[in-house]
Structure formats: structure tokens, C-alpha cells
Amino acid sequence: MAQFTPIRGFVNTPVSKSICIIFTIAAVMVSILEIKYFFNLQVDPFILEYSQYWRIVIYQLTVVNESDYLICILLWFSYKNLERFYGSRIYLSLVTVLALYNALCCFIVMSVGQLITRLISYALYAKLGWISEVEAFDQMIFNKVIPGPLGIISSLYICYGKVIPVSYRFNIVLSAPTPPSLPEDDNSNEFELESEDLTKNTSSRELTLTNHLQIHILYTLLILNNGYLSIIPCMVGLFLGNLHVNELLPGAKWTLPNSVYRAFVHPVQTISKLSGLFDRNVNGGYERLSRSSDSLVDDGQDQESEDQTNNGEQVIRAETPVRPLGSQFFDTFRT
Structure with a gap:
């Protein structure tokens, strides 16, 4: 089976790995x-009536x-080559910038399209007496998009095609090649076909x-996959991706803080780390020692007491005078 990328797994791509994990957890x-309705973006009624911006x-x-x-998860996994090209921090910054631009531009396109739709519906139908057609005309492409x-x-798709080089090419033969026709009275040139003529004859079949x-x-x-509900976000994303690869997108070189x-x-x-800082602030600037630290302190105290004991024995032995070997021999047989 062909690999989407030349390197398997998430090697040196922590941002792609985090995106796939977070995206999966969020979907599940x-x-x-059962809160899918929270993520629906619809101009009427959520924006116009309820102001749910x-x-x-x-x-x-x-x-x-x-x-x-x-x-989406397969495309996120395939875009890890973009992370290797840009770098992890710049890639995450680019995704953040594109997310902000896509959200804003998609809403603007939907709002302007909804306004133009209402004007056209009023001009074509209301003046002619077909008032009932206005409501049906509002429920079209500019009212709702797929979450x-x-x-x-879509923006990263343009970036992928621009910066990721082609590794290999392959041909799919659509039909069997047919040799060029020869005159009937010329049998001597049957096996003397030139390679260029054969290539020209078969090039259109691959x-x-x-x-x-x-x-x-x-x-x-x-x-x-979703019909007209996918048209607006995809078209807006393709437009922003072209602006980025042509260096016309403002703020595209902004990078996220390292933290x-x-x-x-x-x-x-x-x-x-945040929990450790919180514990320090709660405990007045002091941090509780861990079990390993406590064991190290106990071992140090035991070693210190043992050293003191040994030193005490050495002191006691030093106070006792050393007896010569002859005195010890006579004391042994004196009794």
C-alpha cells in the first residue's frame, strides 16, 4: 500500500500529532x-435573530x-510534510492565522451573499407579486455552511501543492497502443518504425x-461530500491559500509565543508546571518534597548517624593505649 508521506508516523511532527488527537477527541x-447543534453556522436565524456570534x-x-x-483526519495526517517544511512552531502559527481569516472571511461572504440574495429576491419576486418566494430564496447557499x-x-491544500515537490510520476495506460498504418505496396518499411512516431501515436492514450x-x-x-454546504468555506479557503503562497496575506508571518x-x-x-506553581503560591513559596527526596534525606541522616557512630568508636579506640605484643603474651600465660 502506498504511503501518504515518505516518513511513517508522526516523526518530528508534534503539531500534526496534537491536531489529530484533539480533532478526534472533539469529534467523539x-x-x-449530543451538542452538534452548537457548531452549526447559519445566518438566519442564529446570527440575525439570536445574535449568536x-x-x-x-x-x-x-x-x-x-x-x-x-x-479531514486523513488530510491532517498528510499535511505533516508541511510541518516538516515550515517547522512546527511556524506551521502552528500558520494554521492559527488561516483559521482566523477563514472564520472572518466566510462570515463576511455569507452576510454579503445573504444581503445580495434578499435584494435580488425582492427585485425579481416582490415587484411581481410573488412574495412567498422570498422565504424560499433565503434558504440557499449563503445561509448555512457545514461545520x-x-x-x-483548503488553504493548506494550496500550500501543499506549492511547496511540497513531486517525488515521482507514474503513467496509467488507458488503451493499448496501436501501430501506425503503412501503405500496402511498401512492405520493406514494416519493421523500420521510428520511436518518435510511436511515441506520438501512444502519448494521448496514457x-x-x-x-x-x-x-x-x-x-x-x-x-x-456535503453538496453546496461545502462550497463557501472551500472557495474562501482556496482564495486565502493563493494569497498566502503569493505573499499577499497580511500577518501570515506572525508566530505564536513559545509558551x-x-x-x-x-x-x-x-x-x-502550572500545578507546581500553584502549589508554591499556596504553600507560601515552599514546595513539598517528593517521596524520593524524603528517602534521600532519610538516607543522608542515617549515613550521618552511622558516620558519627564510627567516629565515636574511633575516638574510644584512640583513647585506649596500644599494648606491646610482649605484654599481651605475658598477660596470657600469667594466670
């Missing part, structure tokens, strides 16, 4: 808790169906593909 928790921020965090999850990071993935084929197939499925990057890549270590 949303499905278990927080949906613009969170609608890209997770998907609401299994097919979108499978395609998920489709815009971010399809040349690259190792980027998997990415193209997955992204095409992502666009077509934020480490918290995203190593959340367990960050939580342990």
Missing part, C-alpha cells in the same frame, strides 16, 4: 454529548458526521499522475 465528545469562532473546531471526520475546518484544509494523487482525491471528496506553542504540543507538562 461532540457525538457523545460565538458560532463564528467555534464552527471550525470539529465536524458533525463520520465521513467528514475520516476525510468543520474545511477552509483551513495518463500521467504524481504522488500528490491521494491529496487531490481526498480534497475532491471533501468538497463534494503557547509548548502548551499545545506538550499539554501534560504544561499542566504539571
Whole structure:
């Protein structure tokens, strides 16, 4: 089976690993808790009537169906080559910038499209007396989009095709090659066909593909998976991706603080450090010794007491005068 990337696993790609883990946990928790409706981005009624602008921020965090999850997780896994190209911290910064731009631009496109739709519906239908058609016309492409990071993935799709080189190409033969026809009265040239003529005759019957084929197939499925609900975020993402690769996207070179990057890549270590700082503040600046430290202190105290005992024995032995060998011999047989 062909690999999506030349290096297996998440070798030197901690950001891609964290994104896949967080994306999976978020999708599972949303499905278990049955809160998929929180992530729907719809102009009418959520934005116009209820003013729920927080949906613009969170609608890209997770998907609401299994097919979108499978395609997105495969594309996130394939984009780990981008992390190796940009570097982990710059790649995470790029994903953050693209997420902000996609959320804002997608909402602007939906709002402007909704306004233009209402104007067109009023001009075409209200003036003609067909007032009932206005409500149906509002429920079209500019009113709702599918939740998920489709815009971010679309922007990274353009970056992938721009910066990741092609490793190999392969040909798919669509039909068997047919030799060129020869005149009937000229049998001497039957086995003297030139290679150039044969190449020209068979070139149109082959399809040349690259190792980027998997990415193209997955992204095409992502666009077509939800019909017109995927059009706006994907088109906006492709537009922003082209701006980025042409260095026309403002703020694209901004980088996240190192503390934020480490918290995203190593959340367990960050939580342990924060808990240690909290314990220090609660205990007045002192940190409780661990069990290993306590054992080291106890061992040190035991060693110190043992040394003191040995030193005491040495002192006592030093106070006793050493008796000569002759005195010891006579004392033995004196009794």
C-alpha cells in the first residue's frame, strides 16, 4: 500500500500529532454529548435573530458526521510534510492565522451573499407579486455552511501543492497502443518504425499522475461530500491559500509565543508546571518534597548517624593505649 508521506508516523511532527488527537477527541465528545447543534453556522436565524456570534469562532473546531471526520483526519495526517517544511512552531502559527481569516472571511461572504440574495429576491419576486418566494430564496447557499475546518484544509491544500515537490510520476495506460498504418505496396518499411512516431501515436492514450494523487482525491471528496454546504468555506479557503503562497496575506508571518506553542504540543507538562506553581503560591513559596527526596534525606541522616557512630568508636579506640605484643603474651600465660 502506498504511503501518504515518505516518513511513517508522526516523526518530528508534534503539531500534526496534537491536531489529530484533539480533532478526534472533539469529534467523539461532540457525538457523545449530543451538542452538534452548537457548531452549526447559519445566518438566519442564529446570527440575525439570536445574535449568536460565538458560532463564528467555534464552527471550525470539529465536524458533525463520520465521513467528514475520516476525510479531514486523513488530510491532517498528510499535511505533516508541511510541518516538516515550515517547522512546527511556524506551521502552528500558520494554521492559527488561516483559521482566523477563514472564520472572518466566510462570515463576511455569507452576510454579503445573504444581503445580495434578499435584494435580488425582492427585485425579481416582490415587484411581481410573488412574495412567498422570498422565504424560499433565503434558504440557499449563503445561509448555512457545514461545520468543520474545511477552509483551513483548503488553504493548506494550496500550500501543499506549492511547496511540497513531486517525488515521482507514474503513467496509467488507458488503451493499448496501436501501430501506425503503412501503405500496402511498401512492405520493406514494416519493421523500420521510428520511436518518435510511436511515441506520438501512444502519448494521448496514457495518463500521467504524481504522488500528490491521494491529496487531490481526498480534497475532491471533501468538497463534494456535503453538496453546496461545502462550497463557501472551500472557495474562501482556496482564495486565502493563493494569497498566502503569493505573499499577499497580511500577518501570515506572525508566530505564536513559545509558551503557547509548548502548551499545545506538550499539554501534560504544561499542566504539571502550572500545578507546581500553584502549589508554591499556596504553600507560601515552599514546595513539598517528593517521596524520593524524603528517602534521600532519610538516607543522608542515617549515613550521618552511622558516620558519627564510627567516629565515636574511633575516638574510644584512640583513647585506649596500644599494648606491646610482649605484654599481651605475658598477660596470657600469667594466670
